[in-house]
Amino acid sequence: MISKTDALVLRALDYGETSRIVTLYSRRFGKLAVMARGARRPGSRIAACLQPLAYIDVVLYYRAGRELQYLSECAFVRPMPRWEEDWERRACGLLLLEWLDRITPSGEPNAALFNWALRALQSLYEGTGQARTWVLLFLLRALPLIGYGLRLEREGTSGPWAFEETEGRLVARRKAGARARPISDGAIAALEHLIEAPVERVQHLVIPVRLWDELMEHVGAFLQAHLGPLPPVRSWEVFQRMVLFKAG
Amino acid sequence: MRYTSEAVERAILELSRLPSIGRKTAQRLVMYLLKRPREDVARLAEALLALKDAVRFCRICYNVTDEDPCPICTSPRRDRSLICVVEEPNDVLAIERTHEYRGLYHVLGGLISPLAGVGPDELKIRELIARIQESASRGEPVQEVILALNPTTEGDATAYYLARLLNPMGVRVSRIARGIPIGGELEFADEATLLRALEGRVTLS
Ligand SMILES: [Zn+2]
Numbered sequence: 041m042i043s044k045t046d047a048l049v050l051r052a053l054d055y056g057e058t059s060r061i062v063t064l065y066s067r068r069f070g071k072l073a074v075m076a077r078g079a080r081r082p083g084s085r086i087a088a089c090l091q092p093l094a095y096i097d098v099v100l101y102y103r104a105g106r107e108l109q110y111l112s113e114c115a116f117v118r119p120m121p122r123w124e125e126d127w128e129r130r131a132c133g134l135l136l137l138e139w140l141d142r143i144t145p146s147g148e149p150n151a152a153l154f155n156w157a158l159r160a161l162q163s164l165y166e167g168t169g170q171a172r173t174w175v176l177l178f179l180l181r182a183l184p185l186i187g188y189g190l191r192l193e194r195e196g197t198s199g200p201w202a203f204e205e206t207e208g209r210l211v212a213r214r215k216a217g218a219r220a221r222p223i224s225d226g227a228i229a230a231l232e233h234l235i236e237a238p239v240e241r242v243q244h245l246v247i248p249v250r251l252w253d254e255l256m257e258h259v260g261a262f263l264q265a266h267l268g269p270l271p272p273v274r275s276w277e278v279f280q281r282m283v284l285f286k287a288g
Numbered sequence: 289m290r291y292t293s294e295a296v297e298r299a300i301l302e303l304s305r306l307p308s309i310g311r312k313t314a315q316r317l318v319m320y321l322l323k324r325p326r327e328d329v330a331r332l333a334e335a336l337l338a339l340k341d342a343v344r345f346c347r348i349c350y351n352v353t354d355e356d357p358c359p360i361c362t363s364p365r366r367d368r369s370l371i372c373v374v375e376e377p378n379d380v381l382a383i384e385r386t387h388e389y390r391g392l393y394h395v396l397g398g399l400i401s402p403l404a405g406v407g408p409d410e411l412k413i414r415e416l417i418a419r420i421q422e423s424a425s426r427g428e429p430v431q432e433v434i435l436a437l438n439p440t441t442e443g444d445a446t447a448y449y450l451a452r453l454l455n456p457m458g459v460r461v462s463r464i465a466r467g468i469p470i471g472g473e474l475e476f477a478d479e480a481t482l483l484r485a486l487e488g489r490v491t492l493s
Contacts, residue, residue, distance in 0.1 A: 275402030
């Protein structure tokens with residue numbers, strides 16, 4: 041069956057001499073793997089569309105239940121971001137994409153999540169708001185869309201607090217077990233703000249690097265507790281190494 | 289399904305480690321090899337081992353070569369003020385086919401690819417910088433570095449990263465023009481396109 045949908049390219053892998061297999065997150069079919077035959081042949085116009093971060097319209101030969109679908113045509117809905125030297129935004133764009141990949145099961149369409157991912161990436165492309173903040177904002181507001189909203193209820197009357205990732209709640213540290221994750225007051229305030237405040241405002245929130253690291257750890261732990269072990273995020277570490285790289 | 293022969297399973301496992309070869313393809317290859325005469329398989333095995341034993345990487349440009357340094361690096365007819373940076377040895381072949389480029393090369397061995405976990409340390413970037421510094425101290429400084437990297441997201445990221453490292457060293461950094469279709473690969477470009485791309489290169493600063 042010939043089917044059309046728009047999609048984000050999550051991953052691309054060269055296959056054989058001239059083909060490429062891409063993993064798409066599509067509006068109509070959710071996440072799916074697509075074979076693009078001849079995509080790398082000279083003169084082929086489709087290779088440019090089949091790179092991570094591309095937002096494209098695709099025409100597929102789609103058959104339900106098949107592991108690999110086949111690509112007929114594709115075109116950019118929006119041109120690739122030209123981030124050149126803006127490593128922060130480039131890194132955050134890829135990080136967001138990796139997380140989107142990790143939290144989405146194959147073959148389950150989710151229009152709300154798709155639109156939210158588009159909006160988050162669009163804000164990164166346009167440079168609206170803080171890049172790192174957008175990664176957290178995307179994740180925290182994606183949670184309710186995949187059925188795991190983080191409510192951050194408190195058990196106990198006063199801190200210091202621990203974060204219970206299985207329940208997604210705060211427990212007074214002296215009551216929490218030895219395995220509970222300590223969470224700073226700054227992190228609690230930032231989480232509450234990121235979960236509840238209007239996006240237009242909270243996107244401009246400047247989060248210091250150490251706090252951002254802490255928040256990503258908590259959110260990561262919460263997701264692992266609900267989705268099971270997730271593959272490691274690779275792009276972020278590479279960007280850290282690029283920034284720290286000393287040639288001499 | 290697993291085969292009852294340990295040797296068959298091992299061959300399938302090793303072959304399926306190769307890029308773009310899945311278990312099914314590996315099974316087909318193994319079944320094919322099983323039917324070939326022993327000499328044929330021995331020739332293949334020898335050719336594969338020779339890859340590791342005989343072929344070396346040039347200590348200057350990291351191209352594949354039988355002699356180290358490679359004939360391009362030692363040639364007196366080459367322009368030593370010019371280095372063309374490419375992703376893979378195949379790209380050197382593609383540019384050599386134009387018969388126009390007279391400078392030297394530097395093979396990175398890949399592109400910066402955050403999603404695949406490949407950063408600057410995995411590539412021959414440190415070696416490129418050292419080479420340029422050394423050329424200056426020898427009194428035949430490199431004047432221009434041409435980045436002949438595929439026009440993909442990864443090629444872009446690598447090009448801008450290199451430009452940022454090289455510009456402060458007082459070297460002109462240029463990138464071959466976008467004659468190569470975006471997302472396309474140098475390796476597949478015809479000579480005329482590649483030549484136009486080399487001539488129309490633009491300075492990055
Ligand atoms: Zn050499």
